[in-house]
Amino acid sequence: MSRALHHYMAYGLRMHSPIALPFAPSPSAPDQEPDVAIRVGAVPAALPAPVIKTRLWEGTPGAFLINVDGVARYLVTEGRNILVEPHGSDHNVGVFLTGSVFAALLQQRGVVTLHASAIETRAGAVLFLGSSGAGKSSLLSAMLKRGYAMLADDVTGVLLDPGGRPTALPAFPTVRLWTDALDELGWWPRTRGKVRESIEKYLLPMERFCITPLAVRAAYMLRPHNRSGIEIETCTLHTAFQCLLQHTYRKRCLHALGQRPVHFRAVAAMAGQVPIARVERPAHPFRINALADEIERSLRERDQRECEAKTGSPAAGASG
Amino acid sequence: MSIFWLASYPKSGNTWLRAVLTNYLHEAGEPASINALIGWCAASVRFTFDEFLGLPSSDMTPEEIMRHRPLLHEALAEAMPPPAFVKVHEACVHTPSGAALFPKAATAGVIYLVRNPLDVVVSYAHQMHQTIDDTVTFMNHSTATLGGARPSLSTFLPIPLLTWSGHVSSWLDQGELPVHVTRYEDLLANPRAAFGAIVRFAGLDWDGARLARAIDHAAFPRLRAQEEEIGFEEKQPPSPSFFRAGVAGSWRTALRPRQVRALVDAHGPVMERFGYLRDAEAFLAGEGAAGA
Incomplete structure (x- = not known):
């Protein structure tokens, strides 16, 4: 048939x-x-x-x-x-x-598969790396609510463009959200059924979806901790490389497929070109909006620094 | 290779045991960091499940996850170099398809710690930041599960606990896996004998002087001082501190008679088996007399 x-x-x-x-x-x-x-x-x-x-x-x-x-x-x-x-x-x-x-x-196909969600900002793609349960989807939701377009939900694919620059590929134009995120966003009317019949996670098509590959502008590695504050710390080159290897989706599969050398080269290029920061956030309470504020502030500061470096004078820079 | 499961109900001395084993295996002049203890709970986190099995736990039902966990345990056993210790709070149950959650093929042995449930409830209520009454209810609940209950934001797989006594019996009466059981109270009263027996059961090279030093390096005040100084990364919020009292018998002042009664009613036979029942009944009789 x-x-x-x-x-x-x-x-x-x-x-x-x-x-x-x-x-x-x-x-x-x-x-x-x-x-x-x-x-x-x-x-x-x-x-x-x-x-x-x-x-x-x-x-x-x-x-x-x-x-x-x-x-x-x-x-x-x-x-x-x-x-x-x-x-x-x-x-x-x-x-x-x-x-x-x-x-x-x-x-x-030699695409770097990172365990990360990703959004579009004016200056390029911003990735949120994290293990299962680290808060990638929740942070993504908070950023979507602030009007950013989505690039990826769970796995972000990165390729080096002909100029050797890391570029994030638009993934599936649908986000998978748990009930608490849907409550927070008020997006229940937009859901299109559950991911699985018996788990409280829903499919939600994203109209604000970036359909073109985008140069990677920054990556944040999310980690819950048991202290109270939100801490953002820029990684050294070595830590950035380690962090990207650590958050590679299905590492053992990559090894089996014989793609580790290709992956190492791409990840090294990405660590060398993209600012990567570690973000530690309280596991409880999550304080998702405070986290989104900190990420936006960090992006603004980066824009400003880069703008100053280019023009030699202070200038207003904004993301989004 | 195969794994020695460091199994216990929560708040029964598992981390202390890991600290002693770490200090025993790492022959350094100073105490090992509490943030680098051996026997991490590798079998209970979503990351290892997803990575080893190639399946996304976050898109799977609790039943599907449970059905696949024996495979994860076998894969971990194959991947870990000896001596392989893995902390588990899971009860020794069977999956929905009838397979043993902890397969014989993946298991070198089980080091099981048991602690007076009257002390467990006090410590556990503190860690969970909840009332003693709620914690008693939880310990008496036949399908009690840790983690995975919230629909998102848990790095842990769902952990089946059963009731407190259900947990103890599931490990001690399963009849398949070799078990060495130790009472928390005996670790406190005679650490050299109790930890020594564990070291021998795990087949580690025996060295009495090394053990004495390891016990000293993992002494409770040192663990607590380290937590105050550098923080303990494994501590689950919202509890303010992980290493709290490290003593036996604090229940006598912390519990009300009806709370002791509720635990005795639910767990009497297992409490008796480990010598916890007599004190509890004497306490209840005394309270009854005082109240009369």
Whole structure:
């Protein structure tokens, strides 16, 4: 049985899929050959010679295979093809496809996958790096509420442009928000169903979404701490490099795919060019608006310093 | 390799044990930093789950996460060099699909610490910044779970605790994994014998002088002084401090008879098994007489 194809655009890639994915479809006419083809079919039980083989996934240069129990088996090859063998609902198949599976595809294409949300500012993309639960999505929500356009929710893809400058790619034009963030934003009417039937996290298409790749202007690494204040500290080159490695999404997969050398070079270039700061914020209470204030203040100060450095005189600089 | 699980209900001396083991293994002239203790709770955080299994825990249901956790424990066991110690507050339960949460294949042994629940409740209420009554209710709740309860902003996976006595029984009566059980009160009363038995159970090279120094370097006043000086990164807000009293028996002045009664009613048999019941009943009888 053949299914109608859905057309999407994410991370600068045109793709088509017989399975509806949990984000807004591409508005443009699908007359070009897609960069990524998603197909439904039988996925082999194993890869011939995996570099890393775990109980759930295995990888080797050019191929990544993962089994999500009760959802699907996925095979990603050559950064162009995703073969899906569904075992669960289309919705769930799509949710996991846009996570680890798509990250493996990006890694195969040499894209740096950072565990970060990202926004557009006047001076470029600003990334919020953090582990699961560090507050990336909450800070993103607060910044969206202040009118910034979104670039990425959970995984930010970064490529070096021809001039060697780190550039952030627009990810999926949909944000996944927990109930507390939706309460805070008052965006319940805009939700389009839950991410999963039984968890309190909702899909929300973002109209204010930046559709073009954007030079990375700054990155903030979020970390909850058990003290009371918000502390922002600029990283040294060495710490910045460590911090980017630490917040690389699916590091072990990167290793299996043989992409570590490419990744190291890109991350080193990014650490050398992009100001990276560590932001420690109270785990409890979160004080999300105070945090957003501090981030905006830090961005303004950066703009001002850079403006002064360029012109040799003080000038007003603003982000947003 | 396989893992020695440092297992206990919260506030039962787990961090103190980790401090002693750290100082035992690191032969330095001065006490090890409390922010670099061995036996970090690697099995209970979302980061390791996501990274090792390649799955996003934040898009998974609690049941799905639970179903996959034995795989995480096996992957951790394979990845960690010996001696591998991992702190866990999880009860030793089974997943929804019937697999053991702590697989035999991933386990070298279990070092289980048990502490008088009457003292646990006082310490736990302090840490959670909540009333004794609420903490008693929590310790008596058969499906009590730590972390993951709030829909966002938790770096931890959901941690199944069961009731206090359910926790103790889940580890001590499972019959599959080798367990060495130690009472917190014995660590206090005779640290050299109690910690020494743990060191031997874990198969570490035996050195009495090293152990004496490790116990001294991890002495309670030193841990507390370090926390005051540099802060303890593992402390969960909102509690003001992690290393608080480090004594046994503070319940006698902190608890009301009905609170003692509620814990005794719920956990009597396990309290008796560890010698905690007699004091509690004597206290209740005395209070009853005083009130009569």
